[in-house]
Amino acid sequence: MAEARRVVVKVGSSSLTTASGGLDADRVDALVDVLAKSRDDGLREIVLVSSGAIAAGLSPLGLVRRPKDLARQQAAASVGQGLLVARYTASFARYGVRVGQVLLTSDDMARRAHHRNASRTLDQLLAMGALPVVNENDTVATDEIRFGDNDRLAALVAHLVHADLLVLLSDVDGLYDGDPAKPGTSRIDEVTGPADMAHVEIGSAGKAGVGTGGMVTKVEAARIAAAAGIPVVLTSASHAGDALAGRATGTYFHRTGRRSADRLLWLQHASEPRGALTLDDGAVRAVVQGRKSLLPAGIAAVEGEFTAGDPVELRDAAGHAVARGLVNFDAKEIPMLIGRSTRDLAKELGPAYEREVVHRDDLVLLPG
Numbered sequence: 001m002a003e004a005r006r007v008v009v010k011v012g013s014s015s016l017t018t019a020s021g022g023l024d025a026d027r028v029d030a031l032v033d034v035l036a037k038s039r040d041d042g043l044r045e046i047v048l049v050s051s052g053a054i055a056a057g058l059s060p061l062g063l064v065r066r067p068k069d070l071a072r073q074q075a076a077a078s079v080g081q082g083l084l085v086a087r088y089t090a091s092f093a094r095y096g097v098r099v100g101q102v103l104l105t106s107d108d109m110a111r112r113a114h115h116r117n118a119s120r121t122l123d124q125l126l127a128m129g130a131l132p133v134v135n136e137n138d139t140v141a142t143d144e145i146r147f148g149d150n151d152r153l154a155a156l157v158a159h160l161v162h163a164d165l166l167v168l169l170s171d172v173d174g175l176y177d178g179d180p181a182k183p184g185t186s187r188i189d190e191v192t193g194p195a196d197m198a199h200v201e202i203g204s205a206g207k208a209g210v211g212t213g214g215m216v217t218k219v220e221a222a223r224i225a226a227a228a229g230i231p232v233v234l235t236s237a238s239h240a241g242d243a244l245a246g247r248a249t250g251t252y253f254h255r256t257g258r259r260s261a262d263r264l265l266w267l268q269h270a271s272e273p274r275g276a277l278t279l280d281d282g283a284v285r286a287v288v289q290g291r292k293s294l295l296p297a298g299i300a301a302v303e304g305e306f307t308a309g310d311p312v313e314l315r316d317a318a319g320h321a322v323a324r325g326l327v328n329f330d331a332k333e334i335p336m337l338i339g340r341s342t343r344d345l346a347k348e349l350g351p352a353y354e355r356e357v358v359h360r361d362d363l364v365l366l367p368g
Helices: 025-038 053-061 070-093 106-110 112-127 150-160 215-227 237-245 262-270 281-288 331-336 342-349
Strands: 006-011 045-050 099-104 131-136 165-170 232-236 251-253 275-279 299-304 311-315 321-326 363-365
Touching: 006 025, 006 150, 006 237, 025 045, 025 070, 025 237, 045 070, 045 112, 045 150, 053 070, 070 099, 070 131, 099 112, 112 131, 112 150, 131 150, 150 165, 150 215, 150 262, 165 215, 165 237, 215 232, 215 251, 232 237, 262 321, 262 363, 275 281, 281 321, 281 363, 299 331
Parallel strands: 006 045, 006 165, 045 131, 099 131, 165 232, 275 311
Antiparallel strands: 232 251, 275 299, 311 321, 321 363
């Protein structure tokens, strides 16, 4: 951990705000003190994934609790995001550190051009010595294109920037084998793989009630990052300094896999399918076993409303989702393509139709 040169740190709303909403300047400054010092005069790069925009906007808008409707959540985020970044900018300025704001939606990251732009922006900010502050773009995100929690966003950003370490800061000092508030439970110091989690009871909500995550989302984020070859430390915000210094703290998740293509990780974990294509048996075998592209001839049915570039599910005849991919045609075009060869389609409709419905480079298999 101490040798990690590029680190993504995620902090939740409960570690930055009061329970009634509004930023806690002392908490923000305490976190910034740790992060600024851990940069080690520029020898370490840090990307901060920070929740808190909606929570920060509650009090200024006269809201006593996080609203349930999307419109008021977006309004709170609009007010709170400015306050959040202004607070970080002022706090990091004490150390001469520049801050750059990066707002993302899962829809941005599933699309090839947008994904490249996000990667390029983050790399350039780091190259210029700035500290990126990443958050979900809650002001425009809808239920269909949102990550749902910043823990998963942090895992995906860690993969995007080729991080050496992901640090998830919680209001609990690690993962416990039961409710940490009850006697007889103990903290799990290390997780080497799924077997270590088999008998762990994980709570689903945080204490403060101003965020959307809980231990479930943090463990899932740790699983995503570890499977992509990135070790993870889960601890409390008060122990952030220990985690970044490489001292024993919280729960350490060992890497369990190796890096995969960036966009495919986003496609698998951050995209929401806009529709589905049912495949015949031959196409299922070609896609799943042969790792081939999906051609029009292998499609049996289509459902949903989507446009070219949207993520869709690929299903077998029984309705089981076997893969997810980015489709090259609008939903309204698919019916006239079903069961036909690309050669025949090109002759009748033009060369634009002599292509895959889902290319294998834009396709990820789902667990069976």
